[in-house]
Amino acid sequence: MAYSAQDYSRLIGMAGFSDTLLNNHFTLYQGYVKNTNKLMETLAAMLKEDRTATPEYAELKRRMGFEFNGMRLHECYFSNLGGSGDAGKAPRLKARLTEDFGSLDAWEKDFRATGAMRGIGWVVLYQDNLTGRLFNQWINEHEAGHWAGCTIILVMDVFEHAFLTDYGLKRAAYIDAFFGSINWAVPEGRLK
Numbered sequence: 462m463a464y465s466a467q468d469y470s471r472l473i474g475m476a477g478f479s480d481t482l483l484n485n486h487f488t489l490y491q492g493y494v495k496n497t498n499k500l501m502e503t504l505a506a507m508l509k510e511d512r513t514a515t516p517e518y519a520e521l522k523r524r525m526g527f528e529f530n531g532m533r534l535h536e537c538y539f540s541n542l543g544g545s546g547d548a549g550k551a552p553r554l555k556a557r558l559t560e561d562f563g564s565l566d567a568w569e570k571d572f573r574a575t576g577a578m579r580g581i582g583w584v585v586l587y588q589d590n591l592t593g594r595l596f597n598q599w600i601n602e603h604e605a606g607h608w609a610g611c612t613i614i615l616v617m618d619v620f621e622h623a624f625l626t627d628y629g630l631k632r633a634a635y636i637d638a639f640f641g642s643i644n645w646a647v648p649e650g651r652l653k
């Protein structure tokens with residue numbers, strides 16, 4: 462079964478994000494979906510042809526994590542945008558964040574600081590499935606740094622393509638725009 466690219470055109474016109482930036486970002490995302498399908502097909506064919514004990518198979522297997530997570534993280538990111546930035550729409554999550562970080566402000570400070578780190582990657586607010594505890598985590602590229610047994614609650618893309626067109630190197634201004642457009646009902650729904 463092949464993956465289909467989701468349509469996020471509803472985000473066009475969102476405050477703080479130009480149409481050019483969003484359209485380029487959607488195109489980039491579609492590339493991850495295409496490559497995920499292509500890699501899965503190629504790996505399945507190699508398995509059938511008994512070509513698994515090869516460096517090609519090993520490298521493509523490694524590449525899967527990059528393409529699949531590139532697809533899925535973008536889906537989580539676009540899905541949690543398009544809102545008003547009003548955290549009041551996530552009362553359960555707000556309570557849980559306050560419990561784990563001391564206050565909503567303290568959580569936001571940590572999330573923003575994680576996003577302001579040098580380098581390209583993602584910031585993910587995770588919930589530990591075992592304890593319910595919430596953590597902000599840095600993800601390198603797409604595949605490195607994920608926590609086992611945790612659920613993605615909120616995602617922010619901090620690759621340069623996510624902000625350079627509109628903000629140049631002013632990453633903090635992009636993070637402001639991100640916070641202003643979070644659709645808090647979505648992370649609320651992801652919370653266990």
Ligand SMILES: [Fe+2]
Binds near residue numbers: 618
């Ligand atoms: Fe991206």
